[in-house]
Amino acid sequence: xxxxxxxxxxxxxxxxxxxxxxxxxxxxxxxxxxxxxxxxxxxxxxxxxxxxxxxxxxxxxxxxxxxxxxxxxxxxxxxxxxxxxxxxxxxxxxxxxxxxxxxxxxxxxxxxxxxxxxxxxxxxxxxxxxxxxxxxxxxxxxxxxxxxxxxxxxxxxxxxxxxxxxxxxxxxxxxxxxxxxxxxxxxxxxxxxxxxxxxxxxxxxxxxxxxxxxxxxxxxxxxxxxxxxxxxxxxxxxxxxxxxxxxxxxxxxxxxxxxxxxxxxxxxxxxxxxxxxxxxxxxxxxxxx
Numbered sequence: 001x002x003x004x005x006x007x008x009x010x011x012x013x014x015x016x017x018x019x020x021x022x023x024x025x026x027x028x029x030x031x032x033x034x035x036x037x038x039x040x041x042x043x044x045x046x047x048x049x050x051x052x053x054x055x056x057x058x059x060x061x062x063x064x065x066x067x068x069x070x071x072x073x074x075x076x077x078x079x080x081x082x083x084x085x086x087x088x089x090x091x092x093x094x095x096x097x098x099x100x101x102x103x104x105x106x107x108x109x110x111x112x113x114x115x116x117x118x119x120x121x122x123x124x125x126x127x128x129x130x131x132x133x134x135x136x137x138x139x140x141x142x143x144x145x146x147x148x149x150x151x152x153x154x155x156x157x158x159x160x161x162x163x164x165x166x167x168x169x170x171x172x173x174x175x176x177x178x179x180x181x182x183x184x185x186x187x188x189x190x191x192x193x194x195x196x197x198x199x200x201x202x203x204x205x206x207x208x209x210x211x212x213x214x215x216x217x218x219x220x221x222x223x224x225x226x227x228x229x230x231x232x233x234x235x236x237x238x239x240x241x242x243x244x245x246x247x248x249x250x251x252x253x254x255x256x257x258x259x260x261x262x263x264x265x266x267x268x269x270x271x272x273x274x275x276x277x278x279x280x281x282x283x284x285x286x287x288x289x
Contacts, residue, residue, distance in 0.1 A: 001095045004031040012049040012211040013204060014042050014109075021057025025124045026065035027098045032096040035126075039103045046212070046273040049216055050207035054114040054200060060139065063121025064097075097122040097154030104129040105155075105264075106226060108220040108274045112208055114138045114203040120178065124189075125152065128159035131223065132206055133190040141189065142178035162230045164188050171210065181263065213284045215254040215270040217277050221245055228283045241281065248279040 006017045042048045055061055081240070084091035086169045104111055104126070111130040119127060119140040127133055144153050151175055152160070159184035160169040164187045172179070194202050210219065226243060229238045241284050249255060254272045261268035 003034060004028055005034040005038065007034075007041070008027075008109070009045070009048055011208075012047060013052060014038070014045075014048045014050070015052045015054065018053070018055040018061050020057070021055075021148065023065060023119065024059035024062035025055045025057070026062050026122070027097065027126075028065050028094060032100055035100050036103055037262055039107055042109050043107060044067075044075045044275065045112075045223060046216070046275050048109060049211040049219075051109050051111045051149035051199070052114055052203045053111060053127075054203070055116050058138070059117040059123075060115045060119040061123030061126070062118055063123050063144065063161055071201045079178075088126065095153045097125055100126050101129050101154040101156075101159070102136040108223070108278065110207075110217075110219060112206055114199050116196065116199055118142075119179075121142055121148075122154055125154035125159075128154070128156055128163060134192045134194065134199060134203050134205075134206070135184060135190040136196045137183070138196050139181045139190075139193075140178050141181075141184050142176065143172045144176045144178070145171065145172065151167050158231070192234060212267065215258060215268070217252075217270075217272045218249065220246055220278055221249070224283055238257050241283075245279075245281060249283075252277075 004018070004020050008015045008017075015249070020026060020028075020031070041052070042051050045183065064268045084093050086092075087272065113127040113130040113133040115127065115133060115135040117136065118140045120140070121144055124141050143152060143156070160173070162171075163169075168187050172177065181190065184190045185193045192202065223239075225241055227259050229241065232238055252272060254270045255272055257266050
């Protein structure tokens with residue numbers, strides 16, 4: 001079976017490439033499975049410090065593969081994966097883009113999206129839980145769901161307003177229009193726009209800065225703290241979590257190494273690893289049902 005992604009890991013950076021260039025890297029169930037497997041692999045491998053996600057060819061991801069025509073989103077299709085689960089008393093199968101987005105949300109490694117071309121539908125919603133989004137000048141974006149008669153998926157109704165604000169989010173979702181990289185930059189959807197040839201080098205420079213200078217356990221904890229506190233009702237919730245995390249980390253070997261490396265003006269060599277040393281902050285994700 002031909003793969004729909006490629007995965008390469010070297011020098012602490014895992015690069016996942018959506019690899020269906022003849023279909024503009026359109027999203028499939030197989031691609032979903034491969035992405036979930038890759039993120040599981042990234043979490044299990046302490047040598048992987050950062051994940052970079054990009055697309056092959058001229059697109060990042062043109063959204064769901066519409067090769068099945070009008071039945072593409074039919075809930076009764078036999079190829080729908082997973083057992084139905086109850087939502088509001090109705091048996092439904094989980095949205096595939098949402099499974100990917102929530103796996104990224106739970107990841108212990110930072111994720112950088114290197115958006116090389118059009119990112120439409122699930123092609124952009126899968127990027128929302130990623131930590132850094134860098135775009136090529138050739139990138140185009142569209143939350144086009146209303147133009148296809150469906151609704152935003154991949155938990156984007158949670159992520160998108162928190163990134164760009166409710167007004168801009170609703171404008172993009174209600175119109176379904178496609179917009180350019182400059183609008184994405186000015187709205188905060190992406191943090192940088194670069195020349196096409198500079199895209200992957202830029203993403204990898206950011207990844208290398210994380211790899212070379214930070215404690216992996218600290219990054220994992222900080223990532224989960226920021227993502228979970230985006231929905232907190234009061235800053236006191238963040239204060240409690242910060243205090244607990246500082247208590248758990250304050251006497252750790254990593255902290256001693258980080259301070260001593262700073263005082264001795266040398267690069268740090270953090271001894272602790274995510275697979276063994278990550279403390280539980282009590283931030284468990286709720287079950288689907």
